[in-house]
Amino acid sequence: xxxxxxxxxxxxxxxxxxxxxxxxxxxxxxxxxxxxxxxxxxxxxxxxxxxxxxxxxxxxxxxxxxxxxxxxxxxxxxxxxxxxxxxxxxxxxxxxxxxxxxxxxxxxxxxxxxxxxxxxxxxxxxxxxxxxxxxxxxxxxxxxxxxxxxxxxxxxxxxxxxxxxxxxxxxxxxxxxxxxxxxxxxxxxxxxxxxxxxxxxxxxxxxxxxxxxxxxxxxxxxxxxxxxxxxxxxxxxxxxxxxxx
Amino acid sequence: xxxxxxxxxxxxxxxxxxxxxxxxxxxxxxxxxxxxxxxxxxxxxxxxxxxxxxxxxxxxxxxxxxxxxxxxxxxxxxxxxxxxxxxxxxxxxxxxxxxxxxxxxxxxxxxxxxxxxxxxxxxxxxxxxxxxxxxxxxxxxxxxxxxxxxxxxxxxxxxxxxxxxxxxxxxxxxxxxxxxxxxxxxxxxxxxxxxxxxxxxxxxxxxxxxxxxxxxxxxxxxxxxxxxxxxxxxxxxxxxxxxxx
DNA sequence: CGGTTGATTGAGGCTGCTCAAAAGGTGTGG
DNA sequence: CCACACCTTTTGAGCAGCCTCAATCAACCG
Numbered sequence: 001x002x003x004x005x006x007x008x009x010x011x012x013x014x015x016x017x018x019x020x021x022x023x024x025x026x027x028x029x030x031x032x033x034x035x036x037x038x039x040x041x042x043x044x045x046x047x048x049x050x051x052x053x054x055x056x057x058x059x060x061x062x063x064x065x066x067x068x069x070x071x072x073x074x075x076x077x078x079x080x081x082x083x084x085x086x087x088x089x090x091x092x093x094x095x096x097x098x099x100x101x102x103x104x105x106x107x108x109x110x111x112x113x114x115x116x117x118x119x120x121x122x123x124x125x126x127x128x129x130x131x132x133x134x135x136x137x138x139x140x141x142x143x144x145x146x147x148x149x150x151x152x153x154x155x156x157x158x159x160x161x162x163x164x165x166x167x168x169x170x171x172x173x174x175x176x177x178x179x180x181x182x183x184x185x186x187x188x189x190x191x192x193x194x195x196x197x198x199x200x201x202x203x204x205x206x207x208x209x210x211x212x213x214x215x216x217x218x219x220x221x222x223x224x225x226x227x228x229x230x231x232x233x234x235x236x237x238x239x240x241x242x243x244x245x
Numbered sequence: 246x247x248x249x250x251x252x253x254x255x256x257x258x259x260x261x262x263x264x265x266x267x268x269x270x271x272x273x274x275x276x277x278x279x280x281x282x283x284x285x286x287x288x289x290x291x292x293x294x295x296x297x298x299x300x301x302x303x304x305x306x307x308x309x310x311x312x313x314x315x316x317x318x319x320x321x322x323x324x325x326x327x328x329x330x331x332x333x334x335x336x337x338x339x340x341x342x343x344x345x346x347x348x349x350x351x352x353x354x355x356x357x358x359x360x361x362x363x364x365x366x367x368x369x370x371x372x373x374x375x376x377x378x379x380x381x382x383x384x385x386x387x388x389x390x391x392x393x394x395x396x397x398x399x400x401x402x403x404x405x406x407x408x409x410x411x412x413x414x415x416x417x418x419x420x421x422x423x424x425x426x427x428x429x430x431x432x433x434x435x436x437x438x439x440x441x442x443x444x445x446x447x448x449x450x451x452x453x454x455x456x457x458x459x460x461x462x463x464x465x466x467x468x469x470x471x472x473x474x475x476x477x478x479x480x481x482x483x484x485x486x487x488x489x490x
Numbered sequence: 491c492g493g494t495t496g497a498t499t500g501a502g503g504c505t506g507c508t509c510a511a512a513a514g515g516t517g518t519g520g
Numbered sequence: 521c522c523a524c525a526c527c528t529t530t531t532g533a534g535c536a537g538c539c540t541c542a543a544t545c546a547a548c549c550g
Binding site: 190191192202203206207210 | 527529531
């Protein structure tokens with residue numbers, strides 16, 4: 001049944017469905033239940049706030065296109081980036097599902113965000129066990145990623161931290177089909193932001209990036225990452241991609 | 246309908262049900278679906294391995310009584326404690342739900358662990374949307390706790406880290422009814438293990454604990470924690486308990 | 491009482507931080 | 521097309537929080 005491309009016939013596959021289908025097989029009924037998120041979606045410019053700490057959007061906000069990150073800011077200026085969000089990831093939510101956000105979310109690039117009202121989201125989960133299971137599995141993978149960050153911040157040295165984060169992102173970008181033809185990928189973080197994800201200052205991040213560049217391991221410029229020697233980078237980071245799936 | 250205390254009539258309330266009921270209201274049907282975990286449970290001595298990294302237990306292992314922790318070990322001896330597990334928490338699982346464990350789990354005290362076969366667990370989730378939702382909410386809280394650890398490790402100084410972790414544990418212990426009559430609680434970690442949770446060496450952990458003790462903030466000895474000045478400790482840690490529920 | 495584990499103390503060193511400034515890039519307005 | 525502002529990257533110098541190595545002390549246990 002090729003090309004049912006009449007307008008409004010079949011909702012276009014969106015990043016959320018694509019991601020959840022990594023964890024479960026959905027029937028057409030379930031795909032329709034998640035529905036046409038394009039309809040509710042909105043484009044956001046780079047660097048804009050999607051969720052502010054303390055917000056209660058009363059909805060679930062999946063990221064359909066573009067990149068974003070969660071972050072926690074201190075009053076005194078310290079800032080920690082908590083996670084990088086790729087298409088299919090859920091930026092956050094609240095309402096019946098959870099309390100007000102304990103973090104903010106910002107777009108890294110032009111990004112498209114959908115909006116599923118909390119009550120509707122819960123109704124979907126109640127009605128479709130396959131979706132509930134996929135969400136649980138997806139949450140478990142997200143926990144594994146967070147554990148990897150805990151290990152990174154708690155035990156690894158600066159160059160190991162950078163290496164590990166870039167290995168993780170490279171894999172996740174690949175899963176999202178976001179690796180460019182020449183093998184690099186777009187990651188429009190400043191060195192200051194990269195440092196905030198790694199628990200390092202921008203000064204130190206800069207110096208270590210220069211070392212890694214000098215060793216022909218990676219390149220990080222203009223918001224594009226090139227990994228020149230993946231095996232050596234993975235060895236340096238002690239990276240094992242098993243946790244990402 | 247008081248006291249149906251005939252043998253094998255109503256499964257005794259267990260810590261897993263108690264925890265999930267913080268997130269949803271269960272009917273008797275749902276409580277029975279989770280079932281009598283006592284039957285499948287086993288006591289484990291302190292300091293024993295419950296899950297070994299790389300394991301695939303093909304089951305979900307809820308902690309019913311006692312304390313445990315997840316940890317990741319490096320070949321070179323570095324170790325990071327990833328989370329503290331209290332009664333009601335799920336130590337881990339694998340099988341259809343997730344890949345092999347990327348972490349190990351050890352008991353901190355005498356502990357009772359239940360075992361729910363993966364296939365059975367998935368059947369329960371499929372059949373009971375209320376349980377699925379409670380699991381999702383529970384996973385979201387666990388993610389929030391992990392984010393707090395990321396912030397701790399990435400941005401806070403040693404004394405702030407210790408303060409924040411103890412605030413978190415005090416709250417969670419209280420939720421589990423594990424705060425002792427005199428206000429303290431049992432946390433049988435060595436200073437070395439506490440350091441492993443905080444990304445610090447045991448030597449530095451020791452010195453900072455002495456400072457906090459000297460400032461009349463806390464006491465940490467013989468596996469028992471006393472918080473002498475909770476408001477000041479929370480201020481030091483910039484602790485806000487909202488994320489724990 | 492020796493052995494083991496954990497807490498404590500000391501001295502010295504390194505990773506990563508702070509403060510400060512300069513250099514390079516980019517967009518805007520005159 | 522230049523001047524200017526702004527942001528990011530880069531570099532330098534000095535400092536400090538935390539680490540490493542090592543030894544001692546205290547408690548518990550067979």
